[in-house]
Amino acid sequence: MSEHAASLSRACAAMLRRDLLLAWRRRGDIAMPVLYALIVTTLFPFALGPEDTLLLRIAGGVVLVTVLLAMLLALDAMFASDIEDGSLEQLVLSPQPLAPMLGMKILAHWITTALPLIVISPLMAAMLHLPAAVIPVLMLALLLATPLLSLLGAVLVALTAGTRRSGMLLALMLLPLCVPAVIFAAGAVAAAQQGLPWLAPISWLAAGLVLAVVLAPLACAAALRIALDA
Amino acid sequence: MANWIPLWLHKLSSPPTFYRFAGTLQPWATALALLTGAIALYGGLVLAPADYQQGDAYRIIFIHVPSAWMSMFIYGVMGLASFIALVWRIKLAEVVAMESAPIGAAFTFITLVTGSLWGRPMWGTWWTWDARLTSELVLLFLFLGVIGLYHAFEDRRQGARAAAFLALIGIINVPIVHFSVNWWNTLHQGSTVKVFGPSKMSGDMLWPLLLMMLATKLYYIASLFRRVRTDLLAMENGKDWVRKIAESEADR
Amino acid sequence: MSALHDFLAMGGYAAYVWPAYALFFVVLVADAIAPRARRKRLLRELRARLARQEARQEKHRAPPSSP
Numbered sequence: 297m298s299e300h301a302a303s304l305s306r307a308c309a310a311m312l313r314r315d316l317l318l319a320w321r322r323r324g325d326i327a328m329p330v331l332y333a334l335i336v337t338t339l340f341p342f343a344l345g346p347e348d349t350l351l352l353r354i355a356g357g358v359v360l361v362t363v364l365l366a367m368l369l370a371l372d373a374m375f376a377s378d379i380e381d382g383s384l385e386q387l388v389l390s391p392q393p394l395a396p397m398l399g400m401k402i403l404a405h406w407i408t409t410a411l412p413l414i415v416i417s418p419l420m421a422a423m424l425h426l427p428a429a430v431i432p433v434l435m436l437a438l439l440l441a442t443p444l445l446s447l448l449g450a451v452l453v454a455l456t457a458g459t460r461r462s463g464m465l466l467a468l469m470l471l472p473l474c475v476p477a478v479i480f481a482a483g484a485v486a487a488a489q490q491g492l493p494w495l496a497p498i499s500w501l502a503a504g505l506v507l508a509v510v511l512a513p514l515a516c517a518a519a520l521r522i523a524l525d526a
Numbered sequence: 527m528a529n530w531i532p533l534w535l536h537k538l539s540s541p542p543t544f545y546r547f548a549g550t551l552q553p554w555a556t557a558l559a560l561l562t563g564a565i566a567l568y569g570g571l572v573l574a575p576a577d578y579q580q581g582d583a584y585r586i587i588f589i590h591v592p593s594a595w596m597s598m599f600i601y602g603v604m605g606l607a608s609f610i611a612l613v614w615r616i617k618l619a620e621v622v623a624m625e626s627a628p629i630g631a632a633f634t635f636i637t638l639v640t641g642s643l644w645g646r647p648m649w650g651t652w653w654t655w656d657a658r659l660t661s662e663l664v665l666l667f668l669f670l671g672v673i674g675l676y677h678a679f680e681d682r683r684q685g686a687r688a689a690a691f692l693a694l695i696g697i698i699n700v701p702i703v704h705f706s707v708n709w710w711n712t713l714h715q716g717s718t719v720k721v722f723g724p725s726k727m728s729g730d731m732l733w734p735l736l737l738m739m740l741a742t743k744l745y746y747i748a749s750l751f752r753r754v755r756t757d758l759l760a761m762e763n764g765k766d767w768v769r770k771i772a773e774s775e776a777d778r
Numbered sequence: 779m780s781a782l783h784d785f786l787a788m789g790g791y792a793a794y795v796w797p798a799y800a801l802f803f804v805v806l807v808a809d810a811i812a813p814r815a816r817r818k819r820l821l822r823e824l825r826a827r828l829a830r831q832e833a834r835q836e837k838h839r840a841p842p843s844s845p
Contacts, residue, residue: 455675465678475660475706523684581789589798589802628812647794755813756820759824760820773825
């Protein structure tokens with residue numbers, strides 16, 4: 297039994313290493329969501345006026361939505377290259393259990409797309425005059441919400457694998473799923489900004505994340521089988 | 527295939543049998559829907575008195591509430607059919623699930639717009655982000671997503687299974703959205719608008735409402751049967767029974 | 779006549795009530811008609827395809843005429 301577990305963890309490590317290596321080879325792509333997020337953030341003062349009091353009221357929400365949109369753009373690419381060269385089908389057919397393998401792919405995708413966004417989130421928040429004390433809460437909320445979005449998004453991307461995809465369809469499917477995560481993440485930031493306790497919404501996010509970590513890879517595997525095998 | 531499912535149900539799920547079955551029932555359902563609908567609307571628009579608080583504007587309730595109820599009901603039917611389609615791979619269940627989505631979207635759209643038209647004179651706003659309205663909007667997105675995903679596949683059956691999977695995910699999601707928006711509204715107390723109908727439903731107002739609910743349900747059955755029959759023709763394109771129908775209709 | 783006028787005015791809320799009802803009917807009529815058009819088209823295409831198949835079979839059965 298432990299041998300089985302050992303080989304599974306080796307397979308997971310190998311999968312993770314492979315995807316990170318592939319992403320590193322195209323590290324220019326890692327910069328895209330980051331640039332996009334920064335540009336969108338700078339648009340808001342232009343659109344709404346540079347007045348500090350207004351900006352700091354919307355800062356938390358704007359950063360959250362911007363990160364979400366940036367992730368949405370990058371989500372499509374999660375399985376795209378693997379579908380094109382057939383390695384995803386190979387993965388489905390391989391003796392390794394599919395769900396943990398997909399979990400590793402999702403993790404790799406999160407590391408390369410969401411983590412950079414979380415790293416620059418203090419910069420985005422500062423551009424919009426979010427009070428410094430709130431920034432740690434913002435980052436914590438993003439740290440919990442972004443993997444949740446990656447996991448949910450992965451299930452949807454798997455469903456559309458191999459179709460004549462349009463990004464709009466993915467956005468339409470993903471938006472309803474994002475709403476609770478956005479609400480709780482923004483709720484935590486808003487509470488922190490008003491000096492109120494913010495642990496409750498964070499706990500909800502964490503609970504949702506734990507549930508997603510367990511269920512989403514399984515759902516993703518089922519979705520992929522539907523989309524590829526027919 | 528589970529052997530406790532009665533034989534007639536199994537027979538019914540065969541496409542030509544269901545085609546005939548639905549074909550016989552559908553005109554009756556349509557006729558009854560129109561009849562009950564007409565009576566209900568006469569009762570609601572003409573017979574029922576104006577509301578004490580809302581005047582005649584409340585009469586929107588006779589289409590708004592049945593539509594809202596139908597949007598939820600169809601969402602449930604779609605979920606159940608999707609589940610059956612994914613677990614037992616029954617073609618008819620796939621078709622019922624997929625063809626329910628446009629009807630559900632229609633009723634959801636009607637609910638949102640009529641609600642908005644009712645809200646404007648009553649509470650002074652076209653829209654508010656409370657739990658019920660937001661969940662209804664998310665439900666519309668879900669129906670549209672199911673329709674979109676279904677049509678994105680070349681293979682209809684594969685598309686149906688993918689869209690059925692999405693429907694099930696959505697089923698779980700709508701209550702979650704309702705819950706989280708509720709929580710969020712209690713956080714931001716400011717803009718909560720109480721959403722309700724006339725203060726008390728007198729008998730004169732109640733019976734047209736209930737009758738309209740029946741009428742819309744009959745309409746759904748009629749529309750669903752129409753759509754499912756058409757879809758069965760498309761799906762069973764090469765089969766003999768479809769060919770016979772195509773030829774017999776050429777003479778008309 | 780005045781009764782009809784009152785009915786149409788809906789106590790001053792006509793601008794809200796009647797568009798709501800109109801939308802209700804328009805959407806449901808559209809929903810009822812859509813499958814009909816699709817069905818006609820489907821059967822028409824099927825008949826055309828069958829006719830083409832028959833024509834091809836005729837050609838195979840009849841001896842080819844020499845040019």
